[in-house]
Amino acid sequence: MLTQTQIHTTSAGLPKMNSAHRSAPVRGSFGAMELMGSQMTFGPNEEIFGENEPADYAYKVTKGAVRTYKILSDGRRQIGGFYLPGDIFGLEIGEEHQFSAEAISHATVMVIRRSAVVALAERDCDAARELWTFTGRELHRVQEHMMLLVKSAQQRVACFLLEMSERLAATDALELPMSRQDIADYLGLTIETVSRTMTQLVSNRAIGLPSSRHIVLRNRGALRQLNS
Amino acid sequence: MLTQTQIHTTSAGLPKMNSAHRSAPVRGSFGAMELMGSQMTFGPNEEIFGENEPADYAYKVTKGAVRTYKILSDGRRQIGGFYLPGDIFGLEIGEEHQFSAEAISHATVMVIRRSAVVALAERDCDAARELWTFTGRELHRVQEHMMLLVKSAQQRVACFLLEMSERLAATDALELPMSRQDIADYLGLTIETVSRTMTQLVSNRAIGLPSSRHIVLRNRGALRQLNS
DNA sequence: CGGCGGCTTGATCGGTCTCAAGTACGGTGG
DNA sequence: CCACCGTACTTGAGACCGATCAAGCCGCCG
Numbered sequence: 001m002l003t004q005t006q007i008h009t010t011s012a013g014l015p016k017m018n019s020a021h022r023s024a025p026v027r028g029s030f031g032a033m034e035l036m037g038s039q040m041t042f043g044p045n046e047e048i049f050g051e052n053e054p055a056d057y058a059y060k061v062t063k064g065a066v067r068t069y070k071i072l073s074d075g076r077r078q079i080g081g082f083y084l085p086g087d088i089f090g091l092e093i094g095e096e097h098q099f100s101a102e103a104i105s106h107a108t109v110m111v112i113r114r115s116a117v118v119a120l121a122e123r124d125c126d127a128a129r130e131l132w133t134f135t136g137r138e139l140h141r142v143q144e145h146m147m148l149l150v151k152s153a154q155q156r157v158a159c160f161l162l163e164m165s166e167r168l169a170a171t172d173a174l175e176l177p178m179s180r181q182d183i184a185d186y187l188g189l190t191i192e193t194v195s196r197t198m199t200q201l202v203s204n205r206a207i208g209l210p211s212s213r214h215i216v217l218r219n220r221g222a223l224r225q226l227n228s
Numbered sequence: 229m230l231t232q233t234q235i236h237t238t239s240a241g242l243p244k245m246n247s248a249h250r251s252a253p254v255r256g257s258f259g260a261m262e263l264m265g266s267q268m269t270f271g272p273n274e275e276i277f278g279e280n281e282p283a284d285y286a287y288k289v290t291k292g293a294v295r296t297y298k299i300l301s302d303g304r305r306q307i308g309g310f311y312l313p314g315d316i317f318g319l320e321i322g323e324e325h326q327f328s329a330e331a332i333s334h335a336t337v338m339v340i341r342r343s344a345v346v347a348l349a350e351r352d353c354d355a356a357r358e359l360w361t362f363t364g365r366e367l368h369r370v371q372e373h374m375m376l377l378v379k380s381a382q383q384r385v386a387c388f389l390l391e392m393s394e395r396l397a398a399t400d401a402l403e404l405p406m407s408r409q410d411i412a413d414y415l416g417l418t419i420e421t422v423s424r425t426m427t428q429l430v431s432n433r434a435i436g437l438p439s440s441r442h443i444v445l446r447n448r449g450a451l452r453q454l455n456s
Numbered sequence: 457c458g459g460c461g462g463c464t465t466g467a468t469c470g471g472t473c474t475c476a477a478g479t480a481c482g483g484t485g486g
Numbered sequence: 487c488c489a490c491c492g493t494a495c496t497t498g499a500g501a502c503c504g505a506t507c508a509a510g511c512c513g514c515c516g
Binding site for chain 4: 152153189190192193196211212
């Protein structure tokens with residue numbers, strides 16, 4: 001919910017507010033809706049919204065990283081997705097959020113009223129189509145995530161590293177914004193298994209691990225080969 | 229692909245062609261698009277389309293049941309979803325199908341040209357909104373499916389039975405259209421584990437199992453309790 | 457230097473898979 | 487009607503992968 005956090009309304013229409021994105025691809029451009037947002041910042045582990053809360057707002061990451069998650073009955077946490085600069089999250093069909101969302105690191109997000117999005121889509125067919133495209137891409141992402149969860153630990157970790165490399169680095173070196181626990185909860189593994197698998201990949205010469213969050217992909221082919 | 233299967237074009241606009249649905253809820257009503265389809269029938273295990281084939285058509289089940297799936301590198305099959313009368317499948321954002329689809333039992337489906345759907349959505353904002361809603365519901369379904377895959381075998385099977393009971397029966401007795409292998413591949417388990425878990429549930433008095441495909445939910449509470 | 461949180465490593469446990477029989481059921485032919 | 491067969495399902499015994507429990511390590515910040 002929109003509590004205990006600073007909020008700055010951007011002077012709408014200044015395009016430089018949107019230029020803080022990384023090199024991320026086109027995903028979620030969202031045309032005219034870009035101009036409707038306010039900026040908010042969240043500290044590490046701060047809640048952005050909770051599961052089952054009214055989904056009155058959608059969000060677009062401008063800086064930092066965000067995770068969505070659910071808590072299972074046995075206390076485990078399943079992470080639904082990681083959202084990096086340029087990514088949109090929290091946009092729902094129904095009235096309530098299906099997952100909770102938290103900032104991972106210090107994060108800045110643009111807030112968009114859901115009612116404004118829906119209203120625009122009712123008038124503008126192009127906007128409605130963008131909405132469909134966005135949700136379709138999210139669907140595709142979740143399908144891939146689902147396919148991950150039936151693979152072996154090695155395959156899951158390898159897949160995860162390849163995905164992150166595509167999303168946050170042009171080079172072979174990447175700095176993960178999330179902890180081992182976050183990775184474990186995303187992959188449906190324990191922190192120990194993730195850690196062990198990483199060290200295996202190091203001894204395989206598939207990756208380098210100069211520090212725990214700093215990873216170098218030494219042999220993308222080997223990583224890919226583990227999967228399909 | 230649209231090969232080796234009978235195809236009958238319905239005289240468009242005759243509403244009795246659409247009245248074969250079960251008691252299924254509103255899901256995927258699809259307004260005007262209903263009138264654009266032709267009927268096709270598929271025998272058991274017959275392919276409807278393959279992964280990576282052009283997604284020129286979407287489908288709506290009118291009779292029988294359909295599964296979508298992917299084959300993993302190690303030869304296992306992961307089922308993406310089961311589609312029952314009233315359900316729509318194969319509608320993609322991109323140009324290609326993400327999963328393969330097969331009839332489970334003898335099935336009848338209505339075929340809809342994707343181009344017609346997209347064209348309609350470009351003119352009619354309500355249609356575009358329906359498209360968005362449909363994809364959003366599919367997203368929600370896949371999210372739930374993903375959450376299933378990180379639970380214990382008991383929880384997965386219990387969840388599956390509750391889901392099927394909601395989808396294909398008003399009473400406590402249900403007849404599964406799919407085999408144990410299908411269930412296993414949907415839940416990310418082996419056929420043996422599914423079978424064993426079912427017999428456990430029988431000895432728990434949670435279900436009755438008069439025959440392998442005929443299941444009676446004796447204690448929904450117990451099944452629910454296993455999960456959240 | 458001490459303490460703390462995040463990460464790694466080790467030893468054991470347990471749930472699910474694997475491999476292998478055994479059983480029930482539906483269909484076919486005599 | 488029954489005998490036979492093939493397929494789907496169930497059951498059993500053992501192996502294996504990842505979880506659990508428990509130390510140890512490392513980097514950071516006081």
